[in-house]
Amino acid sequence: MDFKFNAKEQAFYEELDEFLTSELPADWGNKPVRWPHDYAESPMKSEEDYEVAKSFIKKVVDKGWFTISWPKEYGGQGYTNIEQAIYDERMSYHRAPGGSSGSIAAGIVGPMLLRIGTLEQQKQWIPKIANAEMTMWLGYSEPNAGSDLGAVRTSAVEDGDHYVLNGQKCWSSGAHKADYSWMIVRTDPEARKHQGVSFFIVDNKAPGITMKPVYNILGDHSFNEVFMDDVRIPKENLIGGKNKGFYHLMKALDFERITLVGIGGFKRMFEELLDYVKSHDRNGEPMAKIPSVRAKLAEIATKIEVGYLLLWRTAEMLDRDQDPNVESSALKVVSTELARDMAEVAMEILGPYGQLTEESEWSPIRAMVSRGFLESISATIGAGTSEIQRNIIAQRGLGLPRV
Amino acid sequence: MNLDFNTEQKILSASAKDFLTKNCASHVVREARESAEVYPAALWKSMADMGWMGIAISERYGGTEGSVQDLTVLIEAMGAACVPVPFFTTVVVCGTALQLSSADKLKEKLLPAIAAGELVSSYALIEPGNTYGLNNIQTTAAAVEGGYTLSGTKLFVEYAQGADYFLTVANVEGAGLAVFMVDAKSSGISLKSMPTLDYSKQCELILDHVSVSNDYLLAIGDEAQSLLNAVEQVSAVAKCAEILGAIQLVLDISVTYAKDRTQFNQPIGGFQSIQHHCANMAVDVDSSRYLTGMAAWKVSQGLTATKEVSMAKSFASKVGVRICKLGHQIHGAISFCDEHDMHLFLRKSQAASMAFGDPEYHAEKVAQELGL
Numbered sequence: 001m002d003f004k005f006n007a008k009e010q011a012f013y014e015e016l017d018e019f020l021t022s023e024l025p026a027d028w029g030n031k032p033v034r035w036p037h038d039y040a041e042s043p044m045k046s047e048e049d050y051e052v053a054k055s056f057i058k059k060v061v062d063k064g065w066f067t068i069s070w071p072k073e074y075g076g077q078g079y080t081n082i083e084q085a086i087y088d089e090r091m092s093y094h095r096a097p098g099g100s101s102g103s104i105a106a107g108i109v110g111p112m113l114l115r116i117g118t119l120e121q122q123k124q125w126i127p128k129i130a131n132a133e134m135t136m137w138l139g140y141s142e143p144n145a146g147s148d149l150g151a152v153r154t155s156a157v158e159d160g161d162h163y164v165l166n167g168q169k170c171w172s173s174g175a176h177k178a179d180y181s182w183m184i185v186r187t188d189p190e191a192r193k194h195q196g197v198s199f200f201i202v203d204n205k206a207p208g209i210t211m212k213p214v215y216n217i218l219g220d221h222s223f224n225e226v227f228m229d230d231v232r233i234p235k236e237n238l239i240g241g242k243n244k245g246f247y248h249l250m251k252a253l254d255f256e257r258i259t260l261v262g263i264g265g266f267k268r269m270f271e272e273l274l275d276y277v278k279s280h281d282r283n284g285e286p287m288a289k290i291p292s293v294r295a296k297l298a299e300i301a302t303k304i305e306v307g308y309l310l311l312w313r314t315a316e317m318l319d320r321d322q323d324p325n326v327e328s329s330a331l332k333v334v335s336t337e338l339a340r341d342m343a344e345v346a347m348e349i350l351g352p353y354g355q356l357t358e359e360s361e362w363s364p365i366r367a368m369v370s371r372g373f374l375e376s377i378s379a380t381i382g383a384g385t386s387e388i389q390r391n392i393i394a395q396r397g398l399g400l401p402r403v
Numbered sequence: 404m405n406l407d408f409n410t411e412q413k414i415l416s417a418s419a420k421d422f423l424t425k426n427c428a429s430h431v432v433r434e435a436r437e438s439a440e441v442y443p444a445a446l447w448k449s450m451a452d453m454g455w456m457g458i459a460i461s462e463r464y465g466g467t468e469g470s471v472q473d474l475t476v477l478i479e480a481m482g483a484a485c486v487p488v489p490f491f492t493t494v495v496v497c498g499t500a501l502q503l504s505s506a507d508k509l510k511e512k513l514l515p516a517i518a519a520g521e522l523v524s525s526y527a528l529i530e531p532g533n534t535y536g537l538n539n540i541q542t543t544a545a546a547v548e549g550g551y552t553l554s555g556t557k558l559f560v561e562y563a564q565g566a567d568y569f570l571t572v573a574n575v576e577g578a579g580l581a582v583f584m585v586d587a588k589s590s591g592i593s594l595k596s597m598p599t600l601d602y603s604k605q606c607e608l609i610l611d612h613v614s615v616s617n618d619y620l621l622a623i624g625d626e627a628q629s630l631l632n633a634v635e636q637v638s639a640v641a642k643c644a645e646i647l648g649a650i651q652l653v654l655d656i657s658v659t660y661a662k663d664r665t666q667f668n669q670p671i672g673g674f675q676s677i678q679h680h681c682a683n684m685a686v687d688v689d690s691s692r693y694l695t696g697m698a699a700w701k702v703s704q705g706l707t708a709t710k711e712v713s714m715a716k717s718f719a720s721k722v723g724v725r726i727c728k729l730g731h732q733i734h735g736a737i738s739f740c741d742e743h744d745m746h747l748f749l750r751k752s753q754a755a756s757m758a759f760g761d762p763e764y765h766a767e768k769v770a771q772e773l774g775l
Contacts, residue, residue: 001472001696002405009404082404274773294770295763301773302694302714302766309693313406330686387675393685394678398658403673 035372037265093264139183441565451520482648
């Protein structure tokens with residue numbers, strides 16, 4: 001085994017790190033409030049921050065890094081998956097806005113279009129995605145189709161040059177701020193459930209779409225219920241062939257699990273916690289001297305290292321055209337459970353101070369721990385629950401029977 | 404980056420597994436535990452014929468000068484077979500100590516014999532009431548003309564009755580710790596059996612005014628500290644590899660069993676509870692594999708590896724036993740029986756988890772490395 005970056009990777013790592021350090025405002029790291037990193041877009045507190053984020057993303061796009069692992073002819077850099085992983089790691093470590101790791105369009109839909117889209121579809125969508133000119137949300141879950149995604153009922157019926165959509169999506173993160181969705185829809189009600197669904201790109205502005213906000217555990221408007229009422233979608237927006245949706249879904253989910261890890265965010269959050277422990281007393285003695293605190297932090301540091309190693313392993317397998325079934329699911333399980341574990345440990349270490357919200361002047365570490373305690377609940381549920389990941393590892397990875 | 408074995412290591416791993424399947428099936432492990440022989444000499448001899456004892460010894464001493472990574476490839480294969488021979492004590496612990504020391508005359512004498520499989524040695528580091536580290540060494544080495552006189556008691560000395568030499572540590576007044584190789588035939592040495600869970604035939608070693616000549620001193624003072632730290636590092640990585648071999652095998656036999664065993668008219672591997680046990684085992688095995696690989700790589704490259712080694716050892720030590728217990732759970736009642744192999748791995752994993760630092764010991768080292 002050899003864990004060293006090659007010269008090109010090392011150079012990219014350093015160039016990117018330097019870029020992030022110089023292009024982001026010095027206090028930017030104290031702004032994002034997601035635990036431990038931004039899944040999509042961090043809620044921002046001021047117009048000024050939005051402007052900083054927007055112009056930063058433009059610079060990333062101009063560098064060609066927004067779509068670095070895409071082929072050159074599609075506006076990418078043709079970089080390897082290891083380099084993509086380096087990009088995701090550094091971006092999340094610096095809590096940078098709008099990395100492809102925070103972008104459904106560039107992280108999931110773009111790569112899917114490159115795999116299964118027609119030439120016309122690629123021409124239509126790829127430049128806009130590559131230039132960060134459109135944002136997307138994932139239209140997967142429905143009230144009765146969560147882990148059992150094959151049970152989606154939203155239907156699309158052919159009518160001339162169009163499909164007519166009717167139904168409802170839920171847990172639609174960021175749908176209210178996005179331009180389009182990547183939606184899985186039933187196109188053949190007679191077929192067996194996994195054989196009658198297809199992918200569509202759906203314009204949020206299409207008549208017949210209405211949204212209702214759903215406020216999450218933190219009180220943030222992150223989710224939506226989205227209703228489709230006779231929504232007409234051009235036929236060319238069906239991606240990857242009619243009724244072939246489930247064949248492609250597994251790949252789309254793999255992209256989601258790999259690109260959205262944000263492992264650098266774990267490291268950054270851990271460093272913040274570590275700094276706090278090193279510089280504060282508890283009950284009259286330095287926190288860093290308390291044996292249970294030392295043991296707990298050592299365990300979290302080890303789990304973060306595991307997350308890193310599984311990320312490199314997954315990326316390396318993709319570069320070799322191997323299918324990282326077990327590895328990408330293991331990465332998802334390990335990293336999301338780590339999000340909870342790290343919040344739990346931080347709460348235990350901080351004791352009663354951990355529960356303080358940001359309104360209190362007594363709250364340590366920007367009140368991130370009380371937020372993280374709540375926010376990390378979603379990690380092991382979204383993008384395939386931990387239980388679904390374990391099914392995948394057992395069935396696809398270890399070959400145990402599907403009964 | 405390449406997180407697989409290289410080509411030579413793949414060949415080494417395959418040939419080691421093949422050899423051990425043929426020569427060290429579980430009945431060999433059971434026969435060894437019953438035998439009056441300290442370890443199966445025939446198995447030791449054929450391992451030596453394969454060139455295994457010299458894998459990490461430099462060419463000038465008759466070895467093949469492989470890296471610590473190469474060594475872990477072999478150890479991993481041995482972990483999957485619970486090999487009942489003093490390879491770890493001789494090759495890993497004593498071989499590393501000698502190799503890293505500057506006792507040239509002693510190296511000339513002992514390393515070629517180790518590489519040839521003609522010399523067996525063990526280590527005697529833990530003292531009554533102590534566990535790990537070098538903070539409370541009570542054994543004394545009194546300086547005398549031409550050498551030292553050692554007195555003290557050491558515990559947990561594996562395969563002691565079959566050893567020709569013991570690597571040990573003692574306090575020299577005014578000079579600090581000193582590391583010696585002590586000839587097992589020296590007068591004043593006595594052994595008392597202290598059987599443990601994993602059949603490794605451990606002994607209490609009493610040193611009663613044992614004379615050791617200067618030629619058998621490996622290091623003294625700060626050098627002794629750093630030599631033993633380096634030995635601990637390589638030994639801890641090797642124990643990680645041993646655990647890895649054992650738990651990968653436990654995962655494999657558990658998955659196979661879950662596919663075969665039928666209850667309620669279906670293979671039990673179709674039940675989600677069993678699938679999730681297996682998935683958890685697989686995730687922990689993989690995590691341990693890359694942590695161990697990272698540690699072995701850093702040590703092999705001569706990079707600072709304190710944090711990585713301790714992360715790997717604390718993690719492997721914890722998940723090793725956990726995985727074995729899940730293996731027992733999946734196999735059910737038969738795994739509680741002596742005739743089944745599961746308990747061999749449980750014993751091996753528990754013993755390895757406590758050798759050269761348990762999870763708490765290594766977690767504390769990680770904490771120190773984090774600047775706490």
